[in-house]
Amino acid sequence: MKNDRTLKLLDRFEKVFRSFDVDYKMMRKILQIKLTMDGRRVPTIFSQNAKKKDKENDNQYIKSLWIYVLFGLFMIPFLLMGDNYLFQMSLFYGIFTFFVMTSMISDFSSVLLDIRDRNILFPKPVSRRTISTAKMVHVMIYLSFLTLALVGIPLIIGLFVHGFLFFLVSVVNIIFIDLFVVALTALIYLAILRFFDGEKLKDIINFVQIMLSLAIMVGYQLLVRSFEFIDLAVSLEPKWWQVFIFPMWYAANTEMILIGKFQPFYLLFSALGVLIPLLAIAIYIKFNPAFEQSLQKLTYHGKAKEKRHSKFRQVLLGIICRSQEERTFFKFASLMMKNERDFKLKVYPSLGFSIVIPFIFIMNGFSTDFNALSTSKSYLSIYFSLIVIPTIMLLLKFSGKYKGAWIFKVAPINQLKPMFSGTIKAFLVNLYLPVYLILSVAFIVLFGVRVTPDLVVVFINACLYSVICFIILKKVIPFSESFDAYNQNSNGGLLFALMLLAAVFAGLHFISTLMPYGIYLYLVLSILLLMIIWKKAFQITWEKIHE
Template sequence: MKDFRTLKLLDRLEKVFTSFDIDYKSMRKILQVKLTMDGRRIPTIFSQNAPKKDKETSNQYIKSLWIYVLFGLFMIPFLFIGDSFLFQMSLFYGIFTFFVMTSMISDFSSVLLDIRDRNILFPKPVNRRTISTAKMVHVMIYLFFLTIALVGIPLIVGLVKNGLIFFLVSVINILLIDIFVVGLTALIYLSILLFFDGEKLKDIINYVQIFLSLAIMIGYQLLARSFVIIDLAISFEPQWWQVFIFPMWYGAIMDMIMKGDFQPIYLLFSALGIIFPLLSLWLYIKFNPAFEQNLQKLTYQGKAKEKRRSKLSQLFLKLICRTHEERTFFRFAGLMMKNERDFKLKVYPSLGFSVVIPFIFIMNGFNTDFDQISNNNSYLSIYFSLIIIPTTMMLLKFSGKYKGSWIYRVAPIVQLKPMFSGTIKAFIFKLYLPVYLLLCVLFLALFGVYVLPDLIVVFINSCLYAVICFMILKKSLPFSESFEHVNQNNGALVFGLMLIAGLFAGLHFISTLFSYGIYLYLVISIVILWMLWKKGFDITWERVMQ
């Protein structure tokens, strides 16, 4: 097997791991196997004709880091905002924490919650602490690459602008943030594992991921509102709740070292920024045996519940799905989205974002003046809820049980149109519509009943947007590919698709400038949706097999 450079660097910390009663040689071998497997791509049942270059050993996660380099470039301006290191670096670390935490939730939760090591390694003469540490180091290796991609260039810019001390303190702060995020995530999952089991446990984990996503977004808003900007002068007003916004801990460390400003609040923040990461790491190491033991609960499937279909739900299904085949695939896709744990790990956190982001833009634009908000067209920020559509549409072809996709070949499926249309309808009505209805209730309470026609137009445009995304994206059978392919370079494509959502919002705004323009826009959207829905799903087997 290949001897990776990251493992050679890790060899320098061998004595540190040994001091914690960890068999370093065994851990290194486990990591070598894991990193080797990460670089292998297993072709799915429908990818036998893929080009050879797609079958070569390659790590798609590493290849996808360019998009994080791009995000890192947008962090550079924060290094030049004002002369307050507390302000600019708190925002800088806040953005970094946002990307790291969301990556932990969406990409690395499945690694932390992986129970395959138990079946393979536990029967072997390997220290349990060694196995669990290998899992954590595996996550930290990829988190290291993510960190370099995000802050590598900004830190070089900071080195040139502010000097070597700024650079070294930033590196230490970022390492502490990485440790704290990983330890905090693991401890949250441990607390859940202690009190729940079976299918309820899996559902609770998904809900916690949504909550963490919301907490990140809300916390970042509280961070920005901790400072008052008057005539380009930035002032800091200490509040008791700021101790919970941990990016400020590291902004205080930077301000204290660079300016020598040893205020009591800065000393408190600095102490918290050092103590909590080390404490979370120590707690994780101490309680890791309990964590690994309770992971076994994830294997419990529970008793299958017989769910009767109500006449109302059957009537609704017949209204939205005209054929028996389409209704069959609607039910199938709905069950997959409900029960597929890997799918929920990647999609459910974005549901929380789609709820919070519209309100963030409203509040940022009008400083929470509700009278001012309710008398303008800021309700168009609801279009930000459409961000869930392109990312989820891409994930509809993936499944942890993708090997079962052979059923498509043996089933008497003549036309693929009912399969695709039923799956897209299941996504719209099972995932997107509940989120959108919640937003509608909140927007009606905030803006009044007069925006109801606008909300109807937005939903029609959402359905139209889903069809357009389907037509643009590469065609694959639903739930027929492995999640190992999910980290391919799709960042530019998603960004381009989001511009289409912006086009819908722009046309919506123009329609509000004319009398009854919104109703004309509604009619046009319905006609275009009907035309595209009729033709957009006419896909042949040959096109899917390409």
């Protein structure tokens, strides 16, 4: 195992860890093993080209941080807007918090909820405090890399534009935000673990992670709407509920220190920005033994649920899938989507975003005049729900039980068409259709029955879009690869290009509304194109499968 430079930097704080009764040498050895194991998780895109030696030495998480550097560049304009720090830094810290919190949910929850330490290290002569500290430092190391990737360049630009004091205050604020995000995530899990166990617990954790992702997005909108724009000037009218929008805490102390506004509002928010993260960390440390004890509940899998076969579902399945083989793979894919928690954890937040995003664009476009909404063409914002399709199509090849995929090769499967078509139909029916129905009901309420033909066109285009994504993406047996090989950032360019394709469908839809009966012509053309492409898309042999 290599002696990571991160560990050498950590050695400088050995006395600090020892002051908290942490066995530093043991903690360092645990971290060294964890970092080595992380470095061996190679994304699929690298596994074909990288040499074995390179795979063992390079940490692929670090190599994937370039996408966060790109996101960080989009935060720079908020630093150049002027000297209204309360407004611009609230947006800056809000965007930063969004990326950090979603990363905690998607990438680091498996670390916080890892029970392997308990099974392997607890029987050994290693203190519980050392084990829990190693786990937290493990998260903080990668969170530090993520933070540097996101705000490194923006803060350097802020240093030259606003001065050293601004840079120093921002660095301190970023540290407090990171601490608060880690502690908040851990305390939420602690609260759930306290009252639930087994399968119920895992379902609730999934639900909380999804709701937390959606709350962050909605909170960002509340943050923007806390301010009023008057003649390009920004004003703030303090409200009691703004106390719960914590990015404003840190923007307030920036305004207070750099501008000198020592008003009660700024003093309260600044105090909250320091005290709440420290209090959260203290609570987590105090209750961490209970947290580790409760993790044992994750090993309980509960009783098997009795299967109920609905007659209506059987009839519907017979309509959707024509052949017995396709129905079999439809049922198999539906069960995998329902029971795979890693899959749900990565997919469900995206589905939630696809519900929220169209309404956000509607709110931004009609924030002052909702009367004009019913006669507008803003219902086309429903196409934003399509942008999650490429990501989910990519995820359909991953599973936590991927080792069982050998059954596909030994089974007497003569044609692969039912396998792929059944899986895509299962995705459309089980994942996309509920999102589409929720949006359709809401859009009919907002825009009237007149948009019904448009909504039908959207669903046909969603089906067509899914097949096109399948054609472009690599052909892999569904649920046959490990989630350890998944790295969305490595496929970012292709996914982004496929997302732009959704804009093409929306543009053609808009053009069809400019002509008399154009929407019906567009509907007919979409159906015909879907029928043609669907017949040709799944003509795949074993030789074309990506190994």
